[in-house]
Amino acid sequence: MQKAAIANLKSKAMKRLLSLIALIGVTLLSTAQIDQDDPFKKMDEQYKARMDKMNQDYAARMQRMQEEYDARLKKMNQAFKKYLKKGFEEVEQTEEKVKPVEVPKPIKQPVYKPDKNIEVKPVDKLDPIKEPERVDIPEKHDPVEIELPEPVKPELVIADAAAFSISPIFMVPDDAKAYTKSLTIDFFGSPAELVVDKRMSALTIKTVKPTSFAAYWDDFTGTYYQVYLESLLTYAEDKNLNDWGIYQLIDLTSKQLHTTANGRTMWTWAMLNQAGYQAKIGYSGSAVHLLLPFMQEVYEKPFYNIDGTNFYLMSGQKSVKNIMTYAADFGGATKKVDLHLPFALNFTDESNSITRKTTLPNESQPLVLNMDKTVMAFLDSYPPTVNTVYLNAAMSASVKEALYEHIQPRIEGKSETQAVTYLLNYLHNSFEYKTDRDQFNREKMFFPDEIFYYPYSDCEDRTVLFTRLVNELLGLDAIAITYFSHMAAAVSFSTSIEGYSFLVDGRRYTITDPTYINAPIGSVMPDYEGYTPMAIKINNDSRLNNIWQTIARSLEKGNEGHMFIADRTVAENGKMMVTGWFTGDITIGRSRYTAFGGTRDLWFATFGQDGTLEWFTPVNCSNNGFTQAFNAGREGNIYALINYNGSVSMNNRRLAQSQQTAHLVLGLSSRAQPILNETIDFEVPEGKKLAFYGKYKADGTKIDLLSFPTDKVNFEPKITIDSKNEVVVRGVVGEIEGLTKEVPIILSSADFSAEAQIESYMKAYEQQRMNRHMVALFSTLKLLSQNGGRISGITVRNLMNKHNPDFYKENPDVYKSLLSMQFVINDGGVVKVETYKGRSVPLFSMKIKNNSNLQIIKPDEDSYQIKFLNGVEVGKAIVWYNLNSITLASDGEMVFDYDTDHTRRAVNIDEVIN
Secondary structure (H helix, E strand, O other), X not given: OHHHHHHOOXXXXXXXXXXXXXXXXXXXXXXXXXXXXXXXXXXXXXXHHHHHHHHHHHHHHHHHHHHXXXXXXXXXXXXXXXXXXXXXXXXXXXXXXXXXXXXXXXXXXXXOOOOOOOOOOOOEOOOOOOOOOEOOOOOOOOOOOOOOOOOOOOEOOOOOOOOOOOOOOOOOOOOHHHHEEEEEEEEOOEEEEEEEEHHHHHOOOOOOOHHHHHHHHHHHHOOOOHHHHHHHHHHHHHHOOOHHHHHHHHHHHHHHHOOOHHHHHHHHHHHHHHOOEOOEEEEEOOEXXXXXXXXXXXXXXXXXXXXXXXXXXXXXXXXOOEEEEOOOOOXXXXXXXXOOOOOOOOOOOHHHEEEEEEOOOOOOOOEEEEEEHHHHHHHHOOOOEOHHHHHOOOOOHHHHHHHHHHHHHHHOOOOHHHHHHHHHHHHHHOOEEOOHHHHHOOOOOOOOOHHHHOOEEOHHHHHHHHHHHHHHHHOOOEEEEEOOOOEEEEEOOOOOOOOOEEEEOOEEEEEEOOOOEOOOOOOOOHHHOOEOOEEEEOOOOOOOOXXXXXXXXXHHOOOOOOEEEEEEEEOOOOOEEEEEEEOOEEEEOOEEEEOHHHOOEEEEEEEOOOOOEEEEEEXXXXXXXEEEEEEEOOOOOEEEEEEEEEEEEEOOEEEEEEEEEEEEEEEEOOOOOEEEEEEEOOOOOOOOOEEEEEEEOOOOOEEEEEEEEOOOOOOOOEEEEOOOOOEEEEEEEOOEOOEOOEOOOOOOXXXXXXXXXXXXXXXXXXXXXXXXXXHHXXXXXXXXXXXXXXXXXXXXXXXXXXXXXXXXXXXXHHHHHHHHOOEEEEEOOEEEEEOHHHOOEEEOOEEEEXXXXXXXXXXXXXXXEEEEEEEEEEEOOOOEEEEEEEEEEOOOEEEEEEOOOOEEEEEEHHHOOO
C-alpha cells in the first residue's frame, strides 16, 4: 500500500516530497492501519492550489501583455499615419553608379610563358591604396629596401552575417483564421505556399497624394497582415532565403494580389515596413515608386540620399529625376536589405534540376553537377553590388558536395603548394573565357554556382570559385586582389613561398591567379607587374581554416576533456571572438582557472587576426549555465544570452541570481569589462513559455524590453547587431534548452529504471499513431531532454530486443552503433555521449566522436531538435561536415542541418531503418 500511495502522487509534487517520504517511511510501516492518503492529501491540495494560482497569474499576464502590445502597435501605426499626411518633401535623384572598371578586361585569357633567366623573389606590393597608380619596381633579382607607405585597411566582412535579418515581432490575432486564404506564389519556378488576409486584394489607392497614403496605411493595418508575415518567414527560414529573397517574395505576392502598378507598390511598401524593413514610397505625377536602402552599395539603380542613407529606386526609372518622399521611418522598421548570402539556398526538387558538366585537370571523364533552376534564376535577379557579396556567398549543396567529393581524393596527401597548384590548373583549363561585356553586354559577377551554369566566365568569377575551394578544401586563408581591370587571388601559406606576395593585416599572401593559364604560384600577369592592387578580405570561416584550428588547439592544449568550444564569430574590426564552457581545472596561457563548485562554467575570449590570444575571461555559475545566443558588436564588444539558475559572477562580482531558470543578457566590452547585465526571470507555470525581445545600445543602455506568449510569437533565441549598432536580443523563458526540469521518477529513486520510463513514454506515443521508429526515438529523447536523464548501451539493447527482436538482423550496422554509445547523460541540459573504448561511432550518415555534446530542444508537440554542440560530423567517406542539428518529426521526417552555410537535407527515417 505504501507504493500505491506514492504512485498516486503527481510527479511534480512527488519530486518535492522525496526527502519527506524517506523520513516518514518507518512510521508508515508501523502504522499500516492509517489511511495511506492522509500524510499527502493536504500537501497535494496545497500544490494544486499553488499551480492554479500560477496559471491564473500567467493568464492575467498574457492578457495584459496582449493589451499592452496591441496598444503600443496601434499607437505606432497611428503616429506613422499622421506623419505621412505632412512628411513628404522633394528629393533630387542621384544618378546610378556603374561598377568601377577603369579599362576593359583582357579580351583573351593570357597564357603564362616562363622566363628562365629571371628568378622571382617576394616583393611587398603593399596593403590597399585608394587609387591604383604606377610605381617603379626594382629588378626582381636585385632586392632593395623600400620605404612602405601607411597601409589602408582592406574591406572587411563580418564572418557570420545572418542569412536573413532578425525577423519582426508580431502576433497573429485569435480570429484571423476566418479572414485568411491560401495562395501559391511562383518563386522563380518553385511554388511558395503562403497565407494572406483575403481582404488585402481589395486595398486600393485612388489618388496619389499624402492623405491617400495615410488612408492606405490605415486600411492596411486594419487587416491581419500578420498571417502573411508568419507564412512568409516560415518559407524564408525553410529555404534559407536572405533579405533579397524576402523582398522578392513580397514583390511577387503583390503582383498576384493587385493588377495596378501603384497598388502593387503600395502593398509591397506596407508589408516590407511591417516586416521590419526601412522601405519608403515616393511619388512623381500619378506614379508611386518604391525606395529601398541596402547595407551594401548597389550599382545600375538611381537613388535618393535621405538623411545620409541611399534609397534606391526599385523601378530603375532614370526619368524620375525629382521625387516627393519622406525622411522618418516607421517605428517598427529598423533594417536595411542585406545582400549577403552566407547560407545555402534550400531548393531540392529533382524535377527542377538541370545538369552541367566540368572537367578536372588531366581527366577525360567529366564531373556531372545537378543545379536547381530556381536557385539560378534567383541569383540572376540580384542587382549588381560589391565584390564581397559574391566572394562570401554560399554554394548550393548539390554543387558543393559533388564537386568537393570529386576533388578531395585528388588533393589528399598533397602539400599546400601541390594542392593549390592542382586547383589553379583546374580553374585555368576547365572554363571558357569571355568578358562580361561580350557575354551579357553588362558587368555581371558570378556567385560560386553560376560559373558552372553559364558557358563563359572571366577573372572575377574564377577568383570567387578558387578562393572558396582553397578555403574549404585546404583550410588556407585567401584574399581577392583587384587591379584596375583584373581580379586575382592570393593565399596565405604556412611556409614561405617564392613569388609576388603581399602583407595584409600582418599576414603574407602569395598571389595565385586562376585566370593566368598555367602560371605557377607567385606569378603576376605581365600587364600588371608594375601596379599595386587592392586587397579584399574574404570570410575564411571554414571548418578547416588554419586560424580557427590554431585558436582551438591553443585553448584545448592541456585541457582535453575539460574545455569545450561552443560558438565563434568575427567582429567588424577583425577580432575573433570565441565562447564555450569548461569543467574542473584548466590552464590558459599562464593562468589557471577552476570551475565554481564543480559545475560547468562559461568563458569568453578574443583573439587577434593572427590567432594570438588577447584576453580570456571565465563566467562562474553556481549551478549550471549555457550560452544560448552569442554575437560580436562592431567595436569588438561581446554580447551573450545565458541560461542559468543559481548565481552568475565574473571577477568576484555577482552579475545575476535566480532560484528558478532564468536568462542573463550579458555584454562585455572589448577589454572584457561588463557593460550590460540584465536578468530576464519571468516565472511561468510548468509547460508554459514566454518569449521576450530586448534592445540595447552598444554601451548597454536599455532601449526596450517586451515579452510575448509563445503561442502567438514564434522565433528562436538570437542576438543581432542592427544597422544602428544597437543590440537586439531574443529568447524564450520557461523550459529552456540547456536547463530543463529534473528527470521524473516512476516509483522511487531506488526503483527508477530508464527502460521502464522509456516504455511508459512509448505506450503514450503509440496511441498517437506516431511513426513506429520515431516512437522509440521520441521516448528516448524525452527522457534525455530532462536534466539528469541518462541511458546506457545496455538499456538500448534490452529495449530493442524486447520491442523489436528482429531489429539487429534487419539493421545490423545501426544496432551495433547504438550499442557502441556506451553511456549518454544529460548534465545541466548538455547531453554528453561516451563511446565504447573512446572510438568514433558511425550512425546513419553521421560520425559521433567520444565525449560529443548536444542539446535536445522541443519546438512543438510533434517534433524534437537535436542541436549538436561539438564532435558530430555528417557526410561520406571522403568529405565530412560539422553537423549543426537534426530536426525529427513524428511522421518520420528528419532534416539534417550541417556545415557553416547551414546546408539542409531531408530524409525519412523509414528510408534508413528497416
